[in-house]
Amino acid sequence: MxxxxxxxxxxxxxxxxxxxxxxxxxxxxxxxxxxxxxxxxxxxxxxxxxxxxxNTSPESEVLKSLKQKTLDFNWQDRTGREFVNGLEPEMLSGHVEGQFLKLMVAISGAERILEIGVFSGYSVLAMAEALPEGGVLVACELDPRAAKFAMDQLQAAGFGGKVRLELGPALASLETLAKDSEKFDLVFVDADKPSYREYVKYMLDHGLVEVGGVFLIDNTLLQGEVYLGEEDRGVAAAAIHDFNDYLTNEPRIEQVLIPLRDGVTLARRVI
Ligand SMILES: C[S@@+](CC[C@H](N)C(=O)[O-])C[C@H]1O[C@@H](n2cnc3c(N)ncnc32)[C@H](O)[C@@H]1O
The missing domain is CATH 1.20.5 (Single alpha-helices involved in coiled-coils or other helix-helix interfaces)
Structure with a gap:
């Protein structure tokens, strides 16, 4: 490895x-x-x-295999302008966070899940494992190669029928989902950091997540840069710093920032 x-x-x-x-x-x-x-x-x-x-329940064999294939894949070997730059195996959420997501789906009883930022499909598969019969997971991904990799893995693992992939910029996908009056019980946000605020605000403003709906938002510690001085924050960390401020002051939300892996914010729509 x-x-x-x-x-x-x-x-x-x-x-x-x-x-x-x-x-x-x-x-x-x-x-x-x-x-x-x-x-x-x-x-x-x-x-x-x-x-x-x-001290976390072990990963299923299909999650283990997806992780290994993600590590073995050459994400640098990219041609064509439609691909997202900088995809790397470090993006994969992994065993402990995956188990947390899976438990959140099971505990919340979510039947309609939205994920923004799929990469190789690890978090999609972890959550899909806890989806009840008839449940659906809509997965938004910009990069066609990552989307294909993820869907191939999900199909091979027997979860292809539960997952619907929306290929393209997530904001455009959110607009389509809102136009179609789709609603979600649980959303996992794990894509481009500068857009987090826009994604969450859009989902609140357009009723994609209603009162009681759950948000899980990844990388809200951004390698610790969010709590270092402003001069030590990169572009992504500055965006997450602003996003964390926004969420803390968003009256429609109550939340807790959990120091799990790179920080996961667990939030619930209350108004
Ligand atoms: C951190 S990775 C996701 C990791 C995955 N959730 C997991 O747990 O293994 C972020 C993903 O977001 C995708 N992405 C970046 N910008 C996006 C956008 N505007 N719309 C949709 N997906 C985007 C990237 O291509 C990448 O695959």
């Missing part, structure tokens, strides 16, 4: 501590309290994700 780049606050902290402690110019004595504290900090940071994995 290829080594993935750290993309969550805790894995970034672990990598930074490793770098510092293996730096030959570091002159802290190995038996000093400072060194022992650094070792403890590194163990705490490195141990969290494996512990979460071990």
């Amino acid at each position: 290829s080594k993935l780049r750290p993309v969550t606050p805790i894995s970034i902290i672990a990598a930074l501590l490793s770098d510092v402690m293996s730096d030959p110019s570091m002159s802290i004595l190995k038996n000093s309290k400072v060194w022992k504290d650094l070792e403890r900090a590194k163990e705490l940071a490195n141990g969290l994700d494996p512990y979460l994995e071990r």
Whole structure:
């Protein structure tokens, strides 16, 4: 399995501590309290994700296989302007977050799910596993190659019948869904960060999600950059920072930001 780049606050902290402690110019004595504290900090940071994995119900064989195929696929090998740049295996939500999404579907009893940002289909498949008979998941994806990869995997896993793919920019898909008076019990937002605010506001304004409906919104910690100073925020982090502010002040929503992986906001429409 290829080594993935750290993309969550805790894995970034672990990598930074490793770098510092293996730096030959570091002159802290190995038996000093400072060194022992650094070792403890590194163990705490490195141990969290494996512990979460071990104490989360295991992934199904089809999820495991989809993850492996995502890691093995060459996402860099892209031609044509219709493709989204920068797709990479690090985008995949994975075991612990996938299990969280699956449980949220089961607990909420959602029968109509919308996902914005499919990539290789891991989160779609995790949620589809908990969808009841007759349930439907509408999956919006801009990139045709990712959409095909995901649909091939979903069909092979026997979930193709539950999933309807909307190919194109998500906002255009939302407009079509609203025009057709479609409603969703649960929405997972995991696409281009600068559009998060527009997506959620559009779904609220146009009744795609009604009172009681659930939103799950990914990457709301954006590698921790949202709580660093403004000068340390990239474009995506600045957008998520604004989005988090918007959501906190959105009277139609109540929410909690959960420090799961790169941050997942769980929200519910209350008005
Ligand atoms: C982080 S990945 C999604 C990961 C996936 N939800 C998972 O858990 O494995 C983001 C996806 O959003 C897609 N995307 C980016 N901009 C989009 C847009 N405007 N409309 C629809 N999808 C978009 C990208 O092509 C990419 O596949």
